[in-house]
Amino acid sequence: MSEETKRRIIEAGAELIHRQGFNNTGLKDILRAADVPKGSFYFYFDNKEAFGIKIVDYYSEIFRENHRDMLRDGSRSPLERFRAFFDTSHKYFESHGFTRGCPIGNLAQEMGDLSEPFRAKLNEAMNGLTSAFMYILNEAQKAEEIPATLNIRETAIFIVAAYHGAIMRMKVTKTAEPLELCYKTIFDNLLK
Amino acid sequence: MSEETKRRIIEAGAELIHRQGFNNTGLKDILRAADVPKGSFYFYFDNKEAFGIKIVDYYSEIFRENHRDMLRDGSRSPLERFRAFFDTSHKYFESHGFTRGCPIGNLAQEMGDLSEPFRAKLNEAMNGLTSAFMYILNEAQKAEEIPATLNIRETAIFIVAAYHGAIMRMKVTKTAEPLELCYKTIFDNLLK
Secondary structure, eight states: HHHHHHHHEEEEEEEHHHHOSTSSOOOHHHHHHTOOOOHHHHOOOHHHHHHHHHHHHHHHHHHHHHHHHHOOOSOOOOHHHHHHHHHHHHHHHHHTTOOOOOOOHHHHHHHTTOOOOHHHHHHHHHHHHHHHHHHHHHHHHHHHHHHSSSSSSHHHHHHHHHHHHHHHHHHHOSSSSSHHHHHHHHHIIOOO | OOHHHHHHHHHHHHHHHHOSTTTSSHHHHHHHTTTOOOHHHHHSSSSSHHHHHHHHHHHHHHHHHHHHHHHOTTTTTTHHHHHHHHHHHHHHHHHHTTOOHHHHHHHHHHHHTOOOOHHHHHHHHHHHHHHHHHHHHHHHHHSSOOOSSSSSHHHHHHHHHHHHHHHHHHHHHHHHHHHHHHHHHIIIIIOO
16 A cells, blocks of 8 residues: 555546546446556545545646646746647647546536535635636736726636536537637637 | 337436436436336337437427527517526526536536537537527627627637536536626627
8 A cells, every 4th residue: 555556546547537427437447447456445535436526636736737837937928828728728638639628627517416525626626727817817917918897706707617618518519619719709809 | 108108218317317417327217217117218218328319309309499489589689588598597507506507518528528429419409509599699780789790600609618617617616606707798798
């Protein structure tokens, strides 16, 4: 038993659940992918729900790292960094044939009604993305790149929704169009 | 065996799947809720996937009916009818404590990558909502209620995404706020 084993179970589970959903992924599949015996799982996690909540933490941590570039890169303007965030996300989805979607969005949709601790953790994760958007929009407003009249918090919450909805639509069109129209409308209309 | 039995299975399944997800709902639960024996199911449906696709048809038909008011009611202006569409949807979610979400959106998220026939049917359903939005936005543009410069198709696709993303967020906040900010931004900013 080691932290490394625990990490291996989380990484294998995160990947499988991202690709095929939480309820559609059995513990057996996760343990096979991580190459660990069943006992290991229950040494580290109380049950599948508790494990799923750790998966949300795992992705939140990765996303926080990713957001750092957007938030801190001083070589580009706030609005350029905000655009770059969507570019990076777009390249990820394109490289996977517009499958998978957002692991947090997927779990929000699937688990938001089914487990209160899951819901609370997903709410935190969504608030994390909203805070990152609020920060960069606030910077963009200070730099006079977006209208002074925009309510930062409301706009950030709206953009989080539009972005997640576009990712969801992409999963059924299997094309770039929903994502492209999302960025286009945000940057050419909403933030103008 | 009768059309009435088939209908009962579809209605019971639609309700359960809407509340708790497709992969999280067993055939046994559906048959118990519909009060029919297992043999009945396989008389009407090849398998659970084929059944799920019928559930998308079932909801698409209900939604087409609902959209008719929005599309045809001559007593109100197009933009008033578009607002009323979101009001009706809002009341539904409020009456269910901001649970459930959109049955089509839920399935898009959950099944878009897992089954090609499911994906194709969900894509059709999403296109149906988009067409309804395009129709009403076009009417609103003819009535000069929204800017003549707005691209109707692109705006409709964007609004479908923002609306579905707001519904998803509502499932984790369990509050009206994501929905309210969605309508507010659409009507006070995007369509102004």
